[in-house]
Amino acid sequence: MGPCIRTGHQSGSLNNKEPPVTVTAPLTYRSTPSPLHATLLAGTVPLFLGGLLSDIAYFQTYQIQWSNFAAWLIAGGLVFCGLALLFALVNLLRAERKAGRPALYFLLLLVTWVLGLVNAFEHAKDAWATMPWGLVLSVIVTLLSCATTWVGLTNLRSGGAK
Amino acid sequence: MKHASALSVISMALFLSACGGEADSTLVRGPDPKLPEPQRGLLPSMKIAEPVAWGDQKPTVPEGFSVTAIATDLNIPRQTLVLPNGDILIAEGRGGSAAKLKPKDVIASLIKAEGNTKVKSGNRLTLLRDADGDGTYELKTVFADNLNAPYGLAFVDGKLYVANQDALVRFDYEEGQTKASGPPTKVTDLPSQINHHWTKSLAASPDGRFLYVGIGSNSNIGERGMEVEVDRALVWQVDAETGAHKPYATGLRNPTALTIQPESGQLWAVVNERDELGPDLVPDYLTSVREGEFYGWPYSYWGQNVDSRAQPQNPAKVAAAIKPDYSLGSHVAALGVDFSIPEMGEKYADGVFVGEHGSWNRDNPVGYKVIFVPFTDGRPSGEPLDFATGFRGTDGKTRGRPVGVTVDPRGALIIADDLANIVWRVTRNR
Numbered sequence: 001m002g003p004c005i006r007t008g009h010q011s012g013s014l015n016n017k018e019p020p021v022t023v024t025a026p027l028t029y030r031s032t033p034s035p036l037h038a039t040l041l042a043g044t045v046p047l048f049l050g051g052l053l054s055d056i057a058y059f060q061t062y063q064i065q066w067s068n069f070a071a072w073l074i075a076g077g078l079v080f081c082g083l084a085l086l087f088a089l090v091n092l093l094r095a096e097r098k099a100g101r102p103a104l105y106f107l108l109l110l111v112t113w114v115l116g117l118v119n120a121f122e123h124a125k126d127a128w129a130t131m132p133w134g135l136v137l138s139v140i141v142t143l144l145s146c147a148t149t150w151v152g153l154t155n156l157r158s159g160g161a162k
Numbered sequence: 163m164k165h166a167s168a169l170s171v172i173s174m175a176l177f178l179s180a181c182g183g184e185a186d187s188t189l190v191r192g193p194d195p196k197l198p199e200p201q202r203g204l205l206p207s208m209k210i211a212e213p214v215a216w217g218d219q220k221p222t223v224p225e226g227f228s229v230t231a232i233a234t235d236l237n238i239p240r241q242t243l244v245l246p247n248g249d250i251l252i253a254e255g256r257g258g259s260a261a262k263l264k265p266k267d268v269i270a271s272l273i274k275a276e277g278n279t280k281v282k283s284g285n286r287l288t289l290l291r292d293a294d295g296d297g298t299y300e301l302k303t304v305f306a307d308n309l310n311a312p313y314g315l316a317f318v319d320g321k322l323y324v325a326n327q328d329a330l331v332r333f334d335y336e337e338g339q340t341k342a343s344g345p346p347t348k349v350t351d352l353p354s355q356i357n358h359h360w361t362k363s364l365a366a367s368p369d370g371r372f373l374y375v376g377i378g379s380n381s382n383i384g385e386r387g388m389e390v391e392v393d394r395a396l397v398w399q400v401d402a403e404t405g406a407h408k409p410y411a412t413g414l415r416n417p418t419a420l421t422i423q424p425e426s427g428q429l430w431a432v433v434n435e436r437d438e439l440g441p442d443l444v445p446d447y448l449t450s451v452r453e454g455e456f457y458g459w460p461y462s463y464w465g466q467n468v469d470s471r472a473q474p475q476n477p478a479k480v481a482a483a484i485k486p487d488y489s490l491g492s493h494v495a496a497l498g499v500d501f502s503i504p505e506m507g508e509k510y511a512d513g514v515f516v517g518e519h520g521s522w523n524r525d526n527p528v529g530y531k532v533i534f535v536p537f538t539d540g541r542p543s544g545e546p547l548d549f550a551t552g553f554r555g556t557d558g559k560t561r562g563r564p565v566g567v568t569v570d571p572r573g574a575l576i577i578a579d580d581l582a583n584i585v586w587r588v589t590r591n592r
Contacts, residue, residue: 062473064387071264121204124266126385126438128473129202 047077100158237284241566254284257311257360314364350405376417494529505573
């Protein structure tokens, strides 16, 4: 998915004691998500993070509106995450080497979405029944979405030169 | 329930499947119900029995009784009232405009709507008359309209009181009237913000001095915030003359019907208790409403059983909570209550009839019938008896849902059915 960016990596060390040698490093193909895919993926972070912060606010104040905010933010996170998951699946199917990055990215995103769904059900409980598991799950899902976004935005492909 | 998973909700929503067999556990009914531990899986149980028309069928009533549909094609009949001349008034309507606050509210309301009538709110009172006493109510006419989701009805001292969802109003009444002489006079406004539980139940003290208005909570268990629970989940005592009011008893989550015990003048209520603590919690109940007492909601249920979902907790209130008199079983949704009279026959002479609308959040549906709770020495005693059944058939389909029950002094029970939009009359065979 997305354009392949050809980047020349310079490897080898530059040692002042030796004459500089230009080394032609093996070229790696870094594949990054398309703008839509990237937006959906990165969008999960503020949504799940917003849910977490709202949960913390509810935990500290008993003000129910925070719990409502959390429920909607998590639902929004699930929509973004679910659509990104479709992109990740297509990416996985189209990857020549499925092991490594494409599989890791897909699986991380899948786990994020599933736990996010469990968290959404947890937030469908009334009043304080969302606590403490809603808060715990929000922490986990937020961390997962950060990690997944990092992985996904860095590179969608495995291996070095083609 | 824990294994119900998303699939069962989906299948329930799509196919409305239902398997027969209603297991009424006797352990959970009566004065001292056995309460299980609270439980809540990832998804709450929801089971709506598929509505179908009655067709040729009728509710099943005990031997020696017959049942007739005395009015059909109503616009959501809820509570009924028998006037001194035998005319019957029917309050028709649907209220509530509670905002959907969470994604869950959106989904749950779609599912629950499957089990309710699609008819629009009548917002009126319909009058039925059987002039020749042959059991056929040949006159059906609108007594008053442009009301706002009328529910509770009371007649005392020549005046007709109607509890709309936002106000208690009064009509002057002359015997034989078939149409109100004008718009009603407001006695007092009633709490109507949000109106999560919108029904305002009503009873009048025998001397006509006071009216009692049941006002339901604005949430299941405080999930709309406690700010919106001011003047909710209680029974008001209203001065009929001035409209001045005060809380008469509190902590009653949703007092859906009120009635006065004839001999003692004591106020009784049926109350719908909280959801999402499992299929056998918390029992809906029948209770005498004792002045100044607190019945638990939201902090605790059935006495001192703390509900941890209500936070911050209030230990002083929990300690003060009293137990109701008689459990009707969890989720039966009792919406009607009235005291019987000797004319109903020996077996049903002393006690109350209770209309049970039926559950929507229990795998094995309960309610969907009218029961009789026998009394001895002015107190409920013994097992309840089924009086009118068949509202939910063994085929898992729902033909009707009982709401208000009213004892006709001529020896009959009037049952409002808000799913089929019918009013039934159960009479003793002579």
